Amino acid sequence: MTGKYGRSALWEHYNRTHVTGEPVTDLAGFKSSAPNFKLALWDPRPNGVRYLKALIYNLAEQLSPAAFDALRRISNRDVGDPITVRVGGETVCLDYLQAVLELEYISGHVDLDGAEVLEIGAGYGRTCHAVLSNHDIAAYHIVDLDNSLTLARAYLQAVLPEDQFAKVRFVRNEDVEEAFATARFDLCVNIDSFAEMDADTVLEYLALIDRTCRYCYVKNPVGKYLDKSLDSHSQGAELVSMALSTGLLRDVLDIHDSAEVAEHATRFVAAYRPGPRWTDVADSRARPWSYYWQALYRRDVP
Structure with a gap:
């Protein structure tokens, strides 16, 4: 000095x-x-984990008491070594924070006890894990691609007790027509995968939901973005081009402009309504992402 x-x-x-x-x-x-x-x-480029942990911490502190209780009921959340913080005596990661927020949203409108649930595109299965840990589900059907089903099966078998894992049905996307020819579901869930499918595939799934389901919950982006400062397009121009071509909502917008997001959210609600017989029960921004929207629909005709 x-x-x-x-x-x-x-x-x-x-x-x-x-x-x-x-x-x-x-x-x-x-x-x-x-x-x-x-x-x-802090420079966001080398400090990504610092910002992620700050985001998790702040979101966890904002959970309602009911949502935090739901989080506590989900055992084995640390399988796979997620990035976590500790709040209220619990380790918390972003995946399960989103899962309990989604579950709180759905269960506020749908009686899940005794329900037959269909999830299209379940990732590694965290939504299934959250639902089965908090409700007495009759059966939980997961439709996905082969590699994703393999991961979800391994993960859910590791985190769920045997009696709960026995309720999970794994269905290859190629077997949907045969598997669900006479099926009826109380709820269909799609989180962050319709936007990554070809548009025709999304429409086929919406038609399936229209035929077989009573309620439908969708959480996806309201559109596309081309802000290179967010990720430096690190996976290459070809992948960016492929991402821009998928889903029903392909308009490019400023995803951090609330007015633009709100405008496109109206299109989101219309695009994902499974059919004319369906009512929009509720919709809102899906925290924490600025450009993700969630909507819950109910089929009015039995």
């Missing part, structure tokens, strides 16, 4: 490497560059 009120060795280093030897006088872009990444904002 030089002088009574001098800078520390740490800030001597920061002045040389981030704030630079010359005083900042050109303000263009400085809030998104090295000087401000030391003065006020």
